[in-house]
Amino acid sequence: MQLQHDPDLERFRGEIRQFIAEVLPREIQARHRTKVRNNAIVEDQLEWMRILHSHGRSAPHWPVEFGGCGWSPQQLFVFNEELYAADAPEFDWAGTHMLGPVLYTFGSKALQDRFLPAIREGRYNWAQGFSEPGSGSDLASLRTYAELRGDVYVVNGQKIWTSGASEAEWGFFLVRTDRSVKPQRGISFLIIKLDTPGVTVREIPQINGEGHVCEIFLENVEVPADQLIGEPGMGWTYAKFLLEHERTASSFIYWSKRELDRLLEIARGEIVEGAPLAEDPRFQARFAKLKADLLALEWSVLRVLAKEETGYPEAAAASVLKIRGSELQQEITTLQLDALGPKALRYFPPPHPPAPSAVWPDYAASRATVALITRAATIYGGTKQVQKNILAKLAYDL
Ligand SMILES: Cc1cc2nc3c(=O)[nH]c(=O)nc-3n(C[C@H](O)[C@H](O)[C@H](O)COP(=O)(O)OP(=O)(O)OC[C@H]3O[C@@H](n4cnc5c(N)ncnc54)[C@H](O)[C@@H]3O)c2cc1C
Incomplete structure (x- = not known):
């Protein structure tokens, strides 16, 4: 079997690698490499967004008419690969990958003009307020209620597990605007500023x-009605459009x-019984x-991105990946x-790790923190069990 990348894509990779080497500030790179928390350092992430924006590349997968570069999914994949390989901060995921595509696909011109530039420029952090206590896998049962009174929605309810909310200025929320119809039909998509009274x-x-991850309590929060995206009841x-995208991307290759x-x-770097662990055949077998x-x-991801005919429904591929x-x-x-081994247990308190030493090399920093948070990878974006249900339904035509 011979696996070969498209030569044009490899040329693109070379150009991107050079671009990142030129524009990524060394201090941000060093801080990101040895950060003691799992998530990006917010100031660095926003600064990085601003730098990418100044080169027109902060939302490269968006269509050109909305300020993106119109890159193909494969180009975005390569860009992400090179960003991670260079120890650059992640994209503003919630803004550029979640809200942005929903806004330019379904939002009004006024909302697009108001928020798309802000996302591209890295002006704010965004939070995704979907899950509620009791409404995670069964998201359609959500109860947070937004009642239209004149030109505002008055919102009451609670969200939970909202990533990054305490460091975000804005959030996009699923709220119920109609209790009289079947659950899925009564949900709307609302943008809320997180310093609004009542939040x-x-x-x-x-x-x-x-x-x-955070809880968000909403008590009589007045939200301008023009911050509702698209049509009421179409949230x-x-x-679903957003989550399908999140699922394919969450293979996080x-x-x-x-x-x-x-x-x-x-x-x-680790020496075991006088030799580097990398030379141990048991390690080598697990690594291989x-x-x-x-x-x-x-x-498999590249085949999906290339829209190669697999014979399987797209939803099946998203769940498998x-x-x-x-x-x-x-x-x-x-x-x-x-x-x-025991070095993984060392906790480096924020904000910065200690200077690396032979006893605590910087590659040990935050490994336990990161390993623990990856337990959540089979939960967020749709749990593993629920993905298996989706596959079973598709496979057995249930
Ligand atoms: C680190 C982290 C970050 C998150 N970030 C966000 C965020 O930013 N915004 C947001 O809105 N949400 C976020 N979430 C929430 C996430 O989407 C939910 O946790 C997830 O959808 C599961 O919902 P739940 O926690 O209510 O669990 P439940 O749905 O109650 O599930 C509990 C258990 O039951 C199983 N289960 C449920 N239903 C079925 C079924 N029908 N068949 C078989 N098994 C089933 C599940 O697989 C799971 O094992 C985050 C979660 C985590 C852990």
Whole structure:
């Protein structure tokens, strides 16, 4: 079997690699490489968005008429791969990958003009307020209610597990605007500023020591009615559009590739019984299996991105990629912990790790924090069990 990338795409990769090397500030790169938290350092992430924006590349997958570069999904894939390989901060995921496409596909011209430039310029952080206590997998049962009174919606309810909400200025929410129709028909998509009176954001302490996921309480929050995207009652359709996209992207090949490289770095640096761990045949066997699995997943993703005829429905591919991608993230970080042994347990308190030393090399920083958060990869964006249900339904025509 011979796997070959498209030569044009490889030329594009070369150009992107050089571009990143030229514009990524060294201090941001160094901070990102050794950060002690799982998520990006917010100031660096926004600064990086602004730098990319100044080169017209902060939302490259958006259509040109909305300020993007109109890149193909394969080009975006390569761009992401190179960003991760260079230890650049991640994109503003919620803004550029979730809200942006919903806005330019379904939003009014007024909302597009108001928010698309702000997303591209990295002006704010965004939070995704979908899940509620009791409404995660069964999202259509959500109860947060937005009642239209004159030219405002008055919103009451609670959201949970909202990533990054305590560091975000704005959020996009699913709210119920009509209780009289079947659940999916009564949901709308509303943009809410998080410092509006009546909004309370509370961090949830996580097992890895962070408080990145939050609860959001909404009590008589008045939201201008023109911040509703598209048509009232169509929020479920827009959310499905967004989640399908999230699921394909959440195979996170580029992330796993970077972490596999880090794993090798760890194994070369850790000495076990007088020799680098990387020379241990048991380690090599586990590493080789992960590498082969990742390669197989990567080519599956590339086939989907190329819209190659697979004979399977698109939803099946999205679910399979989500399952395997999230499992691999967990397997790679587990082997990182095994390779580090007790060093993985060292906790580096924020904001910055201590200077690297032979006893605590910088490749050990935040490994346990990251490994613990990858437990959530099989939960967010649709749990593994629910993805398996989707596959079973498609396979057996249930
Ligand atoms: C780290 C993290 C970040 C998150 N970020 C966000 C965010 O930014 N915004 C947001 O809106 N949400 C976010 N979420 C929420 C996430 O989308 C939900 O946790 C997820 O959809 C599962 O919902 P739940 O937690 O209510 O679990 P439940 O739906 O209650 O599921 C509990 C268990 O039951 C299983 N289960 C449920 N239904 C079925 C079924 N029909 N058949 C078989 N098994 C079933 C599930 O697989 C799971 O194992 C995040 C979650 C995590 C962990």
